[in-house]
Amino acid sequence: MGGAEEAYVREAFASNWLSTVGPNIDAFEKEFEELTGRPAVAVSSGTAAIQLGLRLLGVGPGDEVICPTLTFVASVNPVVYQGARPVFIDSERQSWNLDPGILEDVLGKKAARGSLPRAVIVVHLFGQCADMDPILEVCGRYGVPVLEDAAEALGSDYKGRPAGSLASVGAFSFNGNKIITTTGGGMLVAQDPEMVKRARFWSTQARDAGLAYHHSEFGYNYRMSNVLAGIGRGQLRVLTERVRLRRKNAFRYRDAFSDLRGIALMPQAAYGLHTNWLSCFLVDEDGFGCSRDELIARLDAAGVESRPVWKPMHLQPIYKDAEAFGGAVAEDLFGRGICLPSSSNLSCEEQDCVIECVRAASGQPSARAANFLPLGNVSDVEGVYPRLGAR
Numbered sequence: 440m441g442g443a444e445e446a447y448v449r450e451a452f453a454s455n456w457l458s459t460v461g462p463n464i465d466a467f468e469k470e471f472e473e474l475t476g477r478p479a480v481a482v483s484s485g486t487a488a489i490q491l492g493l494r495l496l497g498v499g500p501g502d503e504v505i506c507p508t509l510t511f512v513a514s515v516n517p518v519v520y521q522g523a524r525p526v527f528i529d530s531e532r533q534s535w536n537l538d539p540g541i542l543e544d545v546l547g548k549k550a551a552r553g554s555l556p557r558a559v560i561v562v563h564l565f566g567q568c569a570d571m572d573p574i575l576e577v578c579g580r581y582g583v584p585v586l587e588d589a590a591e592a593l594g595s596d597y598k599g600r601p602a603g604s605l606a607s608v609g610a611f612s613f614n615g616n617k618i619i620t621t622t623g624g625g626m627l628v629a630q631d632p633e634m635v636k637r638a639r640f641w642s643t644q645a646r647d648a649g650l651a652y653h654h655s656e657f658g659y660n661y662r663m664s665n666v667l668a669g670i671g672r673g674q675l676r677v678l679t680e681r682v683r684l685r686r687k688n689a690f691r692y693r694d695a696f697s698d699l700r701g702i703a704l705m706p707q708a709a710y711g712l713h714t715n716w717l718s719c720f721l722v723d724e725d726g727f728g729c730s731r732d733e734l735i736a737r738l739d740a741a742g743v744e745s746r747p748v749w750k751p752m753h754l755q756p757i758y759k760d761a762e763a764f765g766g767a768v769a770e771d772l773f774g775r776g777i778c779l780p781s782s783s784n785l786s787c788e789e790q791d792c793v794i795e796c797v798r799a800a801s802g803q804p805s806a807r808a809a810n811f812l813p814l815g816n817v818s819d820v821e822g823v824y825p826r827l828g829a830r
């Protein structure tokens with residue numbers, strides 16, 4: 440927590456606004472709109488935001504929705520909640536996100552058969568935007584709407600525009616592990632304010648106007664509570680600082696491994712600001728000295744938790760029968776990618792311990808003294824960063 444959250448939560452208790460209505464919700468949505476430039480509705484999770492977004496785009500039973508295969512399962516499950524089928528597309532290497540070239544091929548083939556997908560979900564993985572211009576161009580050409588899953592990318596941008604504000608609909612998560620959190624929660628933003636109104640209506644059981652409990656549409660209990668929105672208001676105040684800290688973590692690791700062979704920071708695409716929500720590295724067993732899995736085991740033995748990058752959806756038992764185009768890049772990233780400890784409150788001492796453990800696991804002779812670690816390339820952190828502050 441940043442410090443201001445408790446005051447907003449206390450206000451909710453003092454004023455007895457302890458439901459899914461209240462001033463914190465209104466203010467949180469307004470402040471989020473100022474950040475992203477899009478009207479917003481606060482909901483109970485990022486998953487709920489994605490499902491509402493798909494429904495807004497008209498996704499329903501029997502439809503196809505294109506999704507990247509390399510993502511967390513919550514990007515895709517809402518497609519199934521809507522009765523639709525996911526179709527998976529591989530990643531490209533410059534950002535690890537949806538490959539625009541494969542998307543163009545697939546849309547071309549499906550258009551020729553007269554069976555275009557109802558929507559495309561683009562995910563901005565680990566804090567970095569997908570290459571949105573070619574994706575939006577080809578989707579626009581075929582008239583297929585795009586939903587941005589920006590759950591992992593709040594605070595990042597694409598060519599100066601905030602993640603989640605580039606397509607028709609965007610979804611964000613405030614789950615406990617995200618760059619800012621409401622302990623659990625999400626936000627849906629849309630270009631069209633009418634869409635946001637509809638999503639707000641559906642998120643509160645779709646109760647029609649009037650006194651009677653009259654329902655002409657199905658809804659959900661997906662609204663965020665006024666208490667949690669208070670946490671969100673406090674968290675928004677520290678977003679800028681959190682982005683700086685996440686970037687510092689990543690660049691400090693990168694600098695500390697710069698003399699090692701076979702370990703490289705996830706690419707930082709030139710078109711945008713990568714928050715490095717998670718510090719992800721690719722391990723090349725031959726150069727590095729051990730495999731990614733051995734590295735995870737070595738870190739674990741030292742009491743350091745690390746994780747592989749997401750397991751591609753086309754490899755998941757629940758999606759084994761789904762149509763998939765490519766997948767070799769996502770499989771390679773899954774096989775070699777590691778997420779190192781990345782918390783905003785990771786201390787230099789803790790990070791030094793992780794770094795030493797990685798260096799020891801590599802078995803490569805250390806050309807540096809034990810206390811070699813620089814404070815990270817601060818110019819890299821600050822150089823690009825003021826764009827967010829200027830917003």
Ligand SMILES: Cc1ncc(COP(=O)(O)O)c(C=O)c1O
Binds near residue numbers: 483487511613614624
């Ligand atoms: C890419 C992605 N999409 C969607 C979600 C779902 O968000 P939530 O946990 O708030 O439902 C998450 C994180 O949990 C995520 O990482």
